[in-house]
Amino acid sequence: MATPEQIMTALRKAHDAGDAEGAKRLAQMYQESSQQPEQPSFSVNPTDGMSTTDLLLAGTGAGLTSVARGAGQRLRDVLPQEWSDKLSLPTEKDVEEARKLEKPLMDTAAGKIGNFVGEIVPGLLLPGGGLLKTMASGAGLGALQQTGEGESALKNAAIGAAGGALGYGAVAGAGRLLRPVRSELSDSGKALAQKAKDMGIDLDAAQLSGSKPLRIINSVLNDLPLSSGAQQAKNELQHKQFNSAIAKTMGSNADLLNEAAMAEIKSRVGGGIGDIADRNRFTFDNDMLTKLTQHSFDAQRFETGDVQKIVNNYIDDFMSKVEPNGTVSGQAYRKLDSALGARARGTTNGDLRQALGNLRETLREGMDKSISPQDAAEWSKLRGQYRNMKLIEPLAAKSVDGNISPNALLNAANKGSKNAAYQSNDLKDLGKIGKEFLQEFPSSGTAQRNFYTEALTNPLGIGAAGFLAGGPVGALAGLLGPVATQKLINSNAGKKYLTEGMLKSLQGLEQPAQRYLASPVGSGLLINMSQQ
Structure with missing residues (x-):
């Protein structure tokens, strides 16, 4: 018409x-057409009938296109206008027109999400890592954003840098919540912690992790009125568990190695060795004769006259006890072994002590070989318990309360073994465990100790500062107070959370997220918020 x-x-x-x-x-005709009512106009929404997936994909495409458009604008900023026009690089007017066309799509939730994804995808090509790298990546992504009238690429870059920093902090914070404490124990320290557990010593979260903040908090808890009692009880229990582990190496269940406990050990172990020795005989063979001859020769060649004489006297004494059938009674062997030990311990002559110790060891090896098969296992066990008992005896004698000093135990274990530098044993391991975990943690930093003392006694004013200084550990100390913090560190659930964290499957994603997502997501969100 x-x-x-x-x-x-x-x-x-x-x-x-x-x-x-x-x-x-x-x-x-003109009169009739002028009298017809004006027909209403209808606008068509291009997103009508599109599925959520279609909207997401369209939004992603729009986001990618907008970044490409922004990159073109940045290129226009540095190229001569003539070149920019020939290349048809986008202008602010192009951006405004594109935004009008995309408005129906941007009015949908799926379109907005897709557009956000499209805008941050290029950020994956600008990986972050540390805080400065993440901020630089965010600034780069911000600079690539398209700019319309009244908008600034420099402002977008600054907002992007700030968003990168926020993204970095968010990922780091999530990582600390998932794993609040990072283990500071070396591999050998972790192995000792496992041995402590296997030996029945219950370590707390501070000891299991080696975390310096936790160990300082543990030390502070020892001195605070509300927590010192429970803390002392825990420390005493751990030391009893330590004593008990030592006692088990001597076949005892005692948790204090006082006079009564040591007397029981000596009576049981000595009596067991005596019983087995009395029903077995020492077999004197050619191998033993060769070894004793070598001892005599060495004494004659290397030792002074008095040492040589004493060594040969003990060899002669043993040889005199050999019966016609080539054996020595177990009782006779045991008396000679005791005499050798007593003489070696009683002399101040180091050469004599060494020579007698070597002779005694040779005779003991011969007796070990002579024990009947049915007694061999028990004999070996009792011999080991006796050896440990002799090592512990002087330490128990010096203890006023039945507790064994970890340092003293480690020193004695090292001195008592010829191969201490190359081999370990239960007592040496226990000495290391006690020294590593049971001794008071030295806090050389008075400021650190004062900070955690303040955090535990004035929680309301220092919870946030605690988070900044010690992460979740500092915040917990500040917000929970001494009693609750103490229970958290010592409880099974608290130990598990503080040493292992939660959602282990996500813990390994912190570094990739920090590298590839913190900057684009953080800067993208902040830039979008600034443009609303």
Whole structure:
């Protein structure tokens, strides 16, 4: 149908041509068309009928395109205008027109999400890592954002850098919540912690992790009125468990190695060795004869006259006890072994002590080989318990309360073994465990100790500062107070959380997230918020 304007044009032409009849009809048509009501106009939304997936994909495409458009704008900023025009690089006007066209899509939630994804995808090509790298990546992504009228690429870069920093902090914070404490124990320290557990010594979270903040908190808890009692009880229990582990190496269940406990051990172990020795005989063979001859030769060649004489006297004494059947009674062997031990311990002559110790060891090896098969296992066990008992005896004698000093135990274990530098044993391991975990943690930093003391006694004013200084550990100390913090460190659930964290499957994602997601997501969110 012709419009009123078209009819009027035809009417004028008919009038000019002198066509009265035609002009009359056209005038009537014009009058009728002018009297028709104006038809309403309808606008079509291009997103009508699109699925959520379609909207997401369209939004992602729009986001990628907007970044490409922003990159073109940055190129236009540095190239001569003539070149930019020839390359058809986008302008602010192009950006505004594109935004108008994309508005229906951006009015949908799926479109907005897709657009955000599209805008941050290029950020994956600008990986972060540390805080400065993440901020630089965020600044780069911000600079690539398209700019319309009144908008600034420099401002976007600054916002992107700030968003990168926020993203870095968010990922780091999530990582600390998932794993609040990072183990500071060396591999050997972790192995000792496992041995402590295997030996029945219950370590707390501070000891298991080696975390310096936790260990300082543990030390502070020893001195605070509300926690010192429970802390002392825990420390005493651990030391009893330590004593008990030592006692087990001597076949005892005692948790204090006082006079009564040591007397029981000596009676049981000595009596067991005596019983087995009395029902077995020492077999004197050619191998033993060769070894004793070598001892005599060495004494003659290397030792002074008095040492040589004493060594040969003990060899002669043993040889005199050999019966015609080539054996020595177990009782006779045991008496000679005791005499050798007593003489070696009683002398101040180091050469004599060494020579007698070597002779005694040779005879003991011969007795070990002579024990019957049915007694061999028990004999070996009792011999080991006796050896440990002799090592512990002087330490127990010096203890006023039945507790064994970890340092003293480690020193004695090292001195008592010829191969201490190359081999370990239960007592040496226990000495290391006690020294590593059970001794008071030295806090050389008075400021650190004062900080945690303040955090534990004035929680309301220092919880946030605690988080900044010690992460979740500092915040917990500040917010929970001494009693609750103490229970957290010592409880099974608290130990598990503080030493292992939670959601282990996510813990390994912190570094990749910090490298590839912190900057684009953080800067993208902040830039979008600034443009609302």
